[in-house]
Amino acid sequence: MQIDIGIVEELTKREVAALDEKHARSLSYREEAKAHLPGGVSSSWQSWPPHPIYVDRGLGSHVWDIDGNEYVDYHNGYGVMVMGHAHPKIVEAVRKRVALGTHFAQPTEDALPVAEQLTERTGLPFWRFGNSGTEATLDAVRIMRATTGRDLIVKIEGTYHGHHDALMVSVFPSEEDAGPRDHPNAVPQTKGMIPGTTDWTTNVPFNDLESAQQVFAERGDEIAGMIIEPIMTNSGVVMPDDGYLEGLKEVCHTHGAMFAYDEVKTGFTVAWGGAIEAFGVQPDLVAFAKALGAGLPCGAIGGTEDAMRMVISEDLHQVGTFNGNPLTMAAAKVNLEEVLTKDAYVRLDEINAILRRCEDVIARYHLPASMKTLGAKGSIDWSETPIHEYRDLWAIDDRIPQLAWLWQLNRGVFKSPGSKWESWTTSIVMSDEDAERYVANFEEMAAAITR
Numbered sequence: 001m002q003i004d005i006g007i008v009e010e011l012t013k014r015e016v017a018a019l020d021e022k023h024a025r026s027l028s029y030r031e032e033a034k035a036h037l038p039g040g041v042s043s044s045w046q047s048w049p050p051h052p053i054y055v056d057r058g059l060g061s062h063v064w065d066i067d068g069n070e071y072v073d074y075h076n077g078y079g080v081m082v083m084g085h086a087h088p089k090i091v092e093a094v095r096k097r098v099a100l101g102t103h104f105a106q107p108t109e110d111a112l113p114v115a116e117q118l119t120e121r122t123g124l125p126f127w128r129f130g131n132s133g134t135e136a137t138l139d140a141v142r143i144m145r146a147t148t149g150r151d152l153i154v155k156i157e158g159t160y161h162g163h164h165d166a167l168m169v170s171v172f173p174s175e176e177d178a179g180p181r182d183h184p185n186a187v188p189q190t191k192g193m194i195p196g197t198t199d200w201t202t203n204v205p206f207n208d209l210e211s212a213q214q215v216f217a218e219r220g221d222e223i224a225g226m227i228i229e230p231i232m233t234n235s236g237v238v239m240p241d242d243g244y245l246e247g248l249k250e251v252c253h254t255h256g257a258m259f260a261y262d263e264v265k266t267g268f269t270v271a272w273g274g275a276i277e278a279f280g281v282q283p284d285l286v287a288f289a290k291a292l293g294a295g296l297p298c299g300a301i302g303g304t305e306d307a308m309r310m311v312i313s314e315d316l317h318q319v320g321t322f323n324g325n326p327l328t329m330a331a332a333k334v335n336l337e338e339v340l341t342k343d344a345y346v347r348l349d350e351i352n353a354i355l356r357r358c359e360d361v362i363a364r365y366h367l368p369a370s371m372k373t374l375g376a377k378g379s380i381d382w383s384e385t386p387i388h389e390y391r392d393l394w395a396i397d398d399r400i401p402q403l404a405w406l407w408q409l410n411r412g413v414f415k416s417p418g419s420k421w422e423s424w425t426t427s428i429v430m431s432d433e434d435a436e437r438y439v440a441n442f443e444e445m446a447a448a449i450t451r
């Protein structure tokens with residue numbers, strides 16, 4: 001059924017007014033902060049209309065803003081806090097390490113057990129650490145170029161891999177800029193990129209093996225490698241079709257190119273062994289970040305011995321002052337060894353069983369929506385047919401997911417802004433009531449927009 005946009009707009013006005021009323025302190029603090037922080041925030045994506053929410057603290061599955069409002073956290077710091085906030089084991093590990101010194105720019109003994117855990121989960125033997133997802137995917141690109149002696153990178157249209165130039169291409173291209181589907185334009189995501197950067201990164205639609213085969217047929221001897229989120233998590237949650245990932249790996253290898261996963265968001269969230277475990281296809285390289293460090297800044301690049309040989313031989317310097325930072329490594333060690341254990345992932349499935357009741361709501365109210373979940377990740381797409389590639393998002397009217405986000409926020413569910421782009425992240429410490437709150441809010445909105 002068609003949703004009446006007039007009703008959506010009227011409800012949105014009401015929800016924005018209700019939100020403003022609850023956030024007097026956030027609103028005034030933003031004005032103070034603007035004096036020294038552009039937009040009053042530390043990253044452009046911390047500000048989303050109608051206004052940023054300033055967070056005070058988090059505990060378990062809940063967060064509180066500076067106005068004292070409490071929420072169940074489905075934002076979880078863009079998918080980092082799958083272990084929940086201030087987990088006692090993480091707090092204890094960090095407390096112990098702080099007292100022993102937090103930075104030496106020399107290796108400490110915690111990095112090896114973290115690498116061993118990553119090997120156990122992925123089967124990939126060699127690891128280096130950094131401080132963010134951006135650094136990890138930057139390393140992946142550099143390794144692919146250095147190893148193959150080629151320059152061109154293939155990515156997927158509509159995926160974000162961090163804020164370095166090589167991959168800030170066709171991240172969220174508009175319909176006007178994106179070009180033809182069979183040969184998409186390489187669209188720079190930001191001002192300030194050197195003209196010509198986009199000559200070295202091309203893109204293809206997700207879930208379309210033929211398009212990938214086509215680009216390799218046309219430019220195979222220039223291609224260093226392909227980097228892909230095995231599940232797209234910045235266009236809602238988009239699952240790979242059966243055989244798609246295997247097919248991509250094969251076409252890369254047939255043409256002497258490398259195959260890399262960006263598991264910055266899927267790592268430690270969709271399954272114990274990330275998407276590598278969930279779909280059983282091992283890439284040459286994988287980038288992790290986010291949930292690895294349990295809330296401390298982190299990143300990791302791992303690979304097969306062959307893929308990492310230039311790092312091993314020191315022909316390529318993978319570097320960083322804070323790489324393998326002791327505080328991050330202490331948190332990551334206990335996170336992987338004792339918190340995000342195989343058993344923990346059972347809880348995520350239980351939470352999903354409750355959240356899946358939203359499908360009954362969709363059916364009962366005949367909403368033009370569909371739902372996907374895997375591990376801690378999930379999204380409701382405001383489209384009757386599930387999103388299968390980035391371009392499908394263009395058909396969604398932004399005003400509906402924006403209202404859905406506001407509706408949840410006003411009723412104690414904190415989700416990442418970004419409406420139709422963003423997926424949610426649940427946590428292993430969520431209660432049944434935390435999940436039920438989401439479903440109840442969703443049903444209330446369904447009734448309101450279809451009245």
Ligand SMILES: Cc1ncc(COP(=O)(O)O)c(C=O)c1O
Pocket residue numbers: 078131132133134135137160161162163229234262264265289290
């Ligand atoms: C899939 C993916 N890769 C890489 C990044 C970059 O990570 P960071 O923000 O830690 O640099 C992000 C950030 O959201 C991401 O979603």
